[in-house]
Each structure stands twice: as C-alpha cells, then as structure tokens.
Amino acid sequence: MRDFIVSSSYFGIALSFVVYMFYHIVKEKFKIRSPFFNALILAAGTIIVLLLVTGIDFEVYNNSAGHVTFWLTPMTICLAIPLYRQLEKLKENFVAVMVSILAGSLAHIITLFLIAGLVKLDNMLLNSILSKSVTTAIALGITGELGGIQSVTIVGVTIAGLTGVSLGPSILKLVRVKEPVAKGLALGTASHAVGTSKAMELGEIEGAMSSLAIVVTGILTVIIVPIFVGILE
Secondary structure, rough: OOHHHHHOOOOOHHHHHHHHHHHHOOOHHHOOOOOOOOHHHHHHHHHHHHHHHHHOHHHHHHHHHHHHHHHHHHHHHOHHHHOOOOOOHHOOOOHHHHHHHHHHHHHHHHHHHHHHHHOOOOOHHHHOOOOOOOOHHHHHHHHHOOOHHHHHHHHHHHHHHHHHHHHHHHHHHHHOOOOHHHHHHHHHHHHHHHHHHHHHHHHHHHHHHHHHHHHHHHOOOOHHHHHHHHOOO
C-alpha cells in the first residue's frame, strides 16, 4: 500500500500542498505575524524531514512534485495583471523605477564578485549563484550558459526568495522605507517571485512594482552577468 501511494503521480504534489496549507492555515488561524513563521520555509523543512524519516527517495517525491515548477513561467506572466492596473503609477515614476532596478541588479552582481574574491570562491560556484535573485527559469538558463551547477543555482534562488519573504518587510521598516513603489521594487529586484508574493500582501502598488522588477531584473541580469564574467576572466 505504501509503495502504491508513494509511486502515485500525485504523491509529491499532494504532500507539498497539504503540508504548505497546514502551516498557512495555522498562521492565519492564530494570527501569527512573525517573519520566521513562513509557510513556504516550514513546509520545505517538514517535507525534507518526512523524506528522511520515511526513507522515501527524493527522486520519487520529485517525479510528481517537480511538475509544480511547470507553473512558474505562466505564474510569472500573470503578474503582469497587477502591473497593468497600476500603469499610471508606473508612468509617473518610470525613470526612477528603471534606475532603481538597474542599481539593485548591479549592486547584487558586484557584491557577489567582491565576496567571492574575499573568500576565494571557486569560479564554477560563483557562476552558479550570480543569477540567484532572478526567477528560476531565467536563473537556470544563465547558469547553463556560464557552465555553473544548476542545483546550486536552485538553492541560491530559493534562499534569496525565502530571505525576501521572511526579512524583507522588516528590513524595509528598519531603514524607514515607506513609499509603496520603493517597497515593491526592493522585494522584486532582490527576491523575484517569492518576494513578490509578500509584496502583494503589502498592497497592490507594491505587488505591481515587484512584478515589474522581476521582469526587468531578469533581462538586465541576462545582459550584465556575461559581461562581468567576460571582463574578469
């Protein structure tokens, strides 16, 4: 019976959904507002523990759970809807928005190169994390072109997203960023789609600007990263 359930085409998807919704419902039921009580983080950790305890191979779980990633691209495209609703806001702040995203993208890449130089990070590992702040589909493509390790890229993208969701709003509050446009751009530029999910909780303007930041940051990273790598090699 166990083997039948585990080998089912729906096992991984069902497990992921049930565990995530459990933590989400608990958070809403008890009004938990701690940035560390994040359904995505807790669900990921719980599933890892369950797989280790039960001895279920990750590949078996991922055979069905992996299909969820198929929806990443259409989900990202759907983020254009809140952006369309805030089109006038974008027009009013167009130059500031574009300069902010460019500054964020450059700061991310330059910081990674500096840290890599300080800790003597292997070039292959560096090439694997340079795209960690863009959405998974684009990040994997960049890593493939640079000859990096895609599994490391996925870890980097995941950490960037979870950090943005958990700590992003608190950091923005700490540095007294109150402008909705600035909040959205910061979360989208640093933490891609996962950060955008938090931005949408903050408000429609934040969600729209974060959606825009995902797209523009992805395009800029595709252009900038190979140039930096080529110059420094």
